[in-house]
Amino acid sequence: MAEWRSSDLPPPGPILHGTGHFLPRDLSDQEVSRRILDVAHQFPRPRAWWCLFGLGGVLLGLYLLSVIVLFWNGVGVWGNNTPVNWAFDILNYIWWLGIGHAGTFISALLLLLERPWRNSLNRLAELMTLMAVVCAGLYPILHLGRPWLFYWTMPYPNSMGLWPQFKSPTAWDMFAVVTYLVVSALFLYLGALPDFAAARDRARRRGAQVAYGLLALGWRGSNRQWGHWRRAYRAIALLAVPLVFAVSSGYSFLMALGDQAGWHSTVFPPYFVAGAVFSGFALVSLIAIGLRWLLCIEALITPRHLDMLGRLLLATGWMTAYGYFADVFMAFYSGDRHEIDVTMARLAGPTAWSFWLAIGCNVGLLQALWWRRVRQSPRALAAVALAVLVGMWAERFMLLITPQTTDHLLSAWRGYTPSFWEISLFIGSFGVFIVPFSLFIRFVPMVSAFELKQVLHREREARHG
Amino acid sequence: MAQIFSRAADTWFRVAMLVIVGGLIGVFIVAMLLERSDYQTGRGWTVDQPVPFSHQHHAGALQIDCRYCHAGVERSARAGFPPTHTCMSCHSQLWTQAEMLAPVRRSLEEDRPLRWNRVIKLPDYVYFQHDVHVQSGVGCVSCHGQVDTMPLLHKAEPLSMSFCLECHRDPAPRLQPRETVADMAWHTDEDRRHLGERLMREYRVDPAGLTSCSVCHR
Numbered sequence: 001m002a003e004w005r006s007s008d009l010p011p012p013g014p015i016l017h018g019t020g021h022f023l024p025r026d027l028s029d030q031e032v033s034r035r036i037l038d039v040a041h042q043f044p045r046p047r048a049w050w051c052l053f054g055l056g057g058v059l060l061g062l063y064l065l066s067v068i069v070l071f072w073n074g075v076g077v078w079g080n081n082t083p084v085n086w087a088f089d090i091l092n093y094i095w096w097l098g099i100g101h102a103g104t105f106i107s108a109l110l111l112l113l114e115r116p117w118r119n120s121l122n123r124l125a126e127l128m129t130l131m132a133v134v135c136a137g138l139y140p141i142l143h144l145g146r147p148w149l150f151y152w153t154m155p156y157p158n159s160m161g162l163w164p165q166f167k168s169p170t171a172w173d174m175f176a177v178v179t180y181l182v183v184s185a186l187f188l189y190l191g192a193l194p195d196f197a198a199a200r201d202r203a204r205r206r207g208a209q210v211a212y213g214l215l216a217l218g219w220r221g222s223n224r225q226w227g228h229w230r231r232a233y234r235a236i237a238l239l240a241v242p243l244v245f246a247v248s249s250g251y252s253f254l255m256a257l258g259d260q261a262g263w264h265s266t267v268f269p270p271y272f273v274a275g276a277v278f279s280g281f282a283l284v285s286l287i288a289i290g291l292r293w294l295l296c297i298e299a300l301i302t303p304r305h306l307d308m309l310g311r312l313l314l315a316t317g318w319m320t321a322y323g324y325f326a327d328v329f330m331a332f333y334s335g336d337r338h339e340i341d342v343t344m345a346r347l348a349g350p351t352a353w354s355f356w357l358a359i360g361c362n363v364g365l366l367q368a369l370w371w372r373r374v375r376q377s378p379r380a381l382a383a384v385a386l387a388v389l390v391g392m393w394a395e396r397f398m399l400l401i402t403p404q405t406t407d408h409l410l411s412a413w414r415g416y417t418p419s420f421w422e423i424s425l426f427i428g429s430f431g432v433f434i435v436p437f438s439l440f441i442r443f444v445p446m447v448s449a450f451e452l453k454q455v456l457h458r459e460r461e462a463r464h465g
Numbered sequence: 466m467a468q469i470f471s472r473a474a475d476t477w478f479r480v481a482m483l484v485i486v487g488g489l490i491g492v493f494i495v496a497m498l499l500e501r502s503d504y505q506t507g508r509g510w511t512v513d514q515p516v517p518f519s520h521q522h523h524a525g526a527l528q529i530d531c532r533y534c535h536a537g538v539e540r541s542a543r544a545g546f547p548p549t550h551t552c553m554s555c556h557s558q559l560w561t562q563a564e565m566l567a568p569v570r571r572s573l574e575e576d577r578p579l580r581w582n583r584v585i586k587l588p589d590y591v592y593f594q595h596d597v598h599v600q601s602g603v604g605c606v607s608c609h610g611q612v613d614t615m616p617l618l619h620k621a622e623p624l625s626m627s628f629c630l631e632c633h634r635d636p637a638p639r640l641q642p643r644e645t646v647a648d649m650a651w652h653t654d655e656d657r658r659h660l661g662e663r664l665m666r667e668y669r670v671d672p673a674g675l676t677s678c679s680v681c682h683r
């Protein structure tokens with residue numbers, strides 16, 4: 001990696017060298033264990049953790065309150081109404097579900113491509129995926145008129161003599177969310193199994209020993225167990241990678257199915273895959289930056305990891321930008337009057353702010369990542385990542401809501417304003433994310449310790465052997 | 466370091482797993498069975514009535530036609546309950562002092578209808594029409610069972626959605642000539658499907674639309 005040596009950065013520290021794992025060369029196994037596994041009984045920044053947990057608790061409370069209000073009154077408390085029938089519920093569902101995809105991408109695809117630097121990021125990305133899918137998956141249930149009958153979307157031997165309506169996006173949501181949830185939970189748990197065993201062995205209190213011991217499922221690290229483990233882990237990774245593409249293409253079809261101009265460009269499936277992974281990388285970057293400070297693991301998630309995340313953001317960001325271009329181009333190329341009207345409404349209508357916010361954040365601000373200094377600076381990268389999350393949300397708004405406000409009949413044109421309880425539900429959904437996530441931070445090894453040790457060991461062997 | 470778990474821990478863990486997984490499957494099976502049980506559907510359960518009216522006696526022994534009391538069944542969505550005057554067309558002459566019939570007489574005196582308790586209650590979102598079924602040759606017996614054998618009326622069929630759909634998906638073998646719908650003992654030697662298909666043509670029953678949602682739900 002001569003490129004690194006010739007940089008104009010301050011003199012390369014121990015982190016700037018040509019390994020595939022981006023870790024300091026002198027990092028010992030003991031240090032890795034201490035940093036990652038001892039967090040459970042000796043948390044480095046307890047006060048900051050309680051602040052995070054408290055914030056999550058407040059937001060979760062807001063969420064529960066919004067859900068109670070919603071269930072008590074029905075979906076009428078929301079602002080969506082004909083012609084804007086798909087509003088915050090679908091918008092935030094797509095936004096959260098998209099975010100989830102990056103976790104699988106980092107973990108599974110980079111595992112199969114044998115990129116050792118993923119080992120610093122995969123655990124937190126998988127946990128993020130799991131929680132994002134939960135946040136997303138609750139939306140389709142909440143937006144039902146009779147939410148207690150949500151299980152009707154599942155095929156089971158019912159006394160109605162009916163299958164779910166397979167033509168309905170509600171059934172697709174169920175299949176997408178449940179499949180994604182099961183695969184990502186399995187992948188996460190299986191990947192953490194050896195770390196749970198290590199945490200069990202390092203635990204000091206009886207309760208922790210038993211809890212981690214149960215989670216470790218009797219892991220002893222024998223050759224046979226490793227052999228099984230490796231096969232199983234790779235098998236699930238192979239299942240998970242196509243899911244990234246299938247699920248996000250799937251919810252682009254959810255829109256393509258609708259009789260709405262502006263939802264039918266053929267670029268939609270790849271456009272949505274890119275956007276999903278893009279937004280997910282943004283949240284992974286934010287969480288990685290936050291965690292390395294919160295857990296004092298700057299040595300494990302190094303500026304080069306952040307640099308790599310920045311590059312991934314830039315690459316997927318440009319793919320998304322191509323989506324914007326192709327989508328607008330197709331509308332004009334089609335020559336269809338209404339398609340053009342809808343696109344003009346996106347560009348200059350009352351909700352044009354969402355289009356320009358998306359362009360500004362996802363295309364404009366993103367370009368800061370061309371500079372290595374920005375990519376490697378935690379604060380700057382966090383700012384860009386936050387902008388991307390906002391931008392991706394604006395993009396979903398622009399894609400989903402603007403076409404509905406400009407319906408086929410001029411007389412049916414109507415704006416959309418989210419109601420208080422709609423907004424509070426969205427803000428509260430961050431509590432659904434933060435509360436379990438902060439508990440994971442406390443009790444689950446947030447970096448894959450055994451995989452780090454494995455790559456460090458390999459490198460030591462290569463150096464000495 | 467002392468062992469964390471005892472030697473039997475693995476066995477206990479496996480047993481616990483088995484219990485959890487088996488329990489979940491068990492809960493599912495029980496729920497499925499319960500959903501179809503008479504307890505849930507109300508099939509075979511009699512309902513207390515202000516007057517213990519016996520269909521067995523009236524429709525069975527006395528051979529009174531269903532439509533004598535349920536007069537709206539051929540022309541309206543609801544089969545209808547008889548006004549007290551219908552009861553009195555016989556009971557002003559018969560059993561005039563019977564204690565069992567005191568509420569009927571009181572109803573006539575006070576000009577206030579008897580409050581029968583519903584035996585068959587479909588959900589509000591089901592728009593069932595008696596007339597179209599009768600006109601298409603669905604016998605009373607198909608849904609209500611042999612009421613001429615019931616001393617106190619009870620549901621004879623679960624009347625669940627799958628019960629309705631079973632016939633809506635394939636009505637032919639369940640139809641009978643329009644004139645015979647109220648005949649509890651109707652029987653034919655003709656092939657039912659053959660007959661049914663002929664009747665469907667005659668009564669213009671179009672099976673294509675019968676399973677669309679809006680036929681029953683609006």
